[in-house]
Amino acid sequence: MSTPHSKENTATITALPKELELFQGCSPSFIKQLKQSASRSHHDKGHLIFVSDDEAHSLYIVISGWVKLFRETLDGTEAVIDVLNDNHFFGEHALFNNGVHEYSAETADKTVLLSIPLNLLKRELQQNPDLSFNFLKALAQKQHIKEREIEQRSIQSTAQRIGCFLLRLTKQDGKKSAQIHLPYDKTLIAARLGMQPETFSRALSKLKQSTNIEVRGSTVKIEDVEKLVNYTCSMCSHSFPCEDLEKDKA
Amino acid sequence: MSTPHSKENTATITALPKELELFQGCSPSFIKQLKQSASRSHHDKGHLIFVSDDEAHSLYIVISGWVKLFRETLDGTEAVIDVLNDNHFFGEHALFNNGVHEYSAETADKTVLLSIPLNLLKRELQQNPDLSFNFLKALAQKQHIKEREIEQRSIQSTAQRIGCFLLRLTKQDGKKSAQIHLPYDKTLIAARLGMQPETFSRALSKLKQSTNIEVRGSTVKIEDVEKLVNYTCSMCSHSFPCEDLEKDKA
DNA sequence: CGAGGGTTTGAAGTGCATCAAATAGTGTGG
């Protein structure tokens, strides 16, 4: 699992990505501490970051790449909880329970991570209402997304779930057609959407027939976005575009 | 939907339930404010508390009874997000988005609610790290539960999901057998577990055959808890008993 | 060029949903 140049830590980092809403409004002194104690690491695809029940020391922020969060049963069946990219964080559960991870995490592509020591973060959270509020907001948002995920898996068909996934990757520029690039391999997308790779393949074909999309490898051309919306969103409680969700993803 | 004596508000309440971890560590002055501005209301079964996209004014805490949280699609299909009882809160999303509810809420039984004004809460959250931390903890826990829910719905059979539901209602007293009472009607349990009532009924029969349980109305006698655990938890990534989950539920 | 993983396709099976109808259970007014 471990890859050649994993954990190429640089003890200090020069800058936090400025887009990190999570730390907006934090004091300069805390930011300085962060920069001193956070570390960056580079990983190839397939690197196991931690496994469920591991003792947790850091919260991780994805700087670039993709990270798969998952749980697995005794018999090896795997359930993908989420797949994260830039500016998303994970491992935060350990702040509030007894300090162990609740799921496993693995890179799904070449990935750069920022590790932030939990003890530093916890201390600051207990003192700094701004940071806490940022976190609260992020957690509430995550929770909402999970709730929608549950909803989707129970009332949408596999083809509709794929349609929804595609639409969330689509820029909202008012154009009739759009072209997108699947962010990671189809097997992982399938797992992320709670279906088998075979089912994914077949459901995508069905979607092609029904909604005028073209698929070539990992490139998807949506001829008529509205047609896809009609097909996809009829079984969804939200109306398209799904305003608030994953606005910063992909 | 509205029932006779809904909204029997008493402008002030005499005491917050002392079990409310959420407000542990808050200043006496804030608690006093809370008592002045929070209100209690009594509702019969079937009272619609708010609907998705309603403007939100309060966070609600269940004092007694049961509340169903759900979303529905255009065609009327309903997805149950959660069913809450004592000491659980809902409506908190509105603190962090533009102040509208993300789901609908309805009482599933005779229920007493405590309503806490969002603006008061938000102000305090932005000043009081202790309160924020309590909330963070609660949200992280909720998120974890949602993640497990997603896992369960994708890899457990209907009978196993029911078994899991039963086990979570079971007191962990080391006895071989146990007797429990279903907290709300089977149709709602089915919806809560993401299946049809017919499927619930059949899956429960299957469970009876496989694990020596007896069902009479809403009373369930589990002859051999371990047998049920074996049947149920084999497809779960957690080992029984599911330590941290819903420890205070039902 | 060949190896290996990702992806597609085929055939068959299974679990759950759906529709329909019977039965049990609960609260109501008489």
Add this chain to the structure above:
DNA sequence: CCACACTATTTGATGCACTTCAAACCCTCG
């Protein structure tokens, strides 16, 4: 306290969606 009305629950029959197992294909990368 009983009969009725209405809802909750069960049961049966059938269909469809997704899974599973197997095999072929494709594509990338050494």
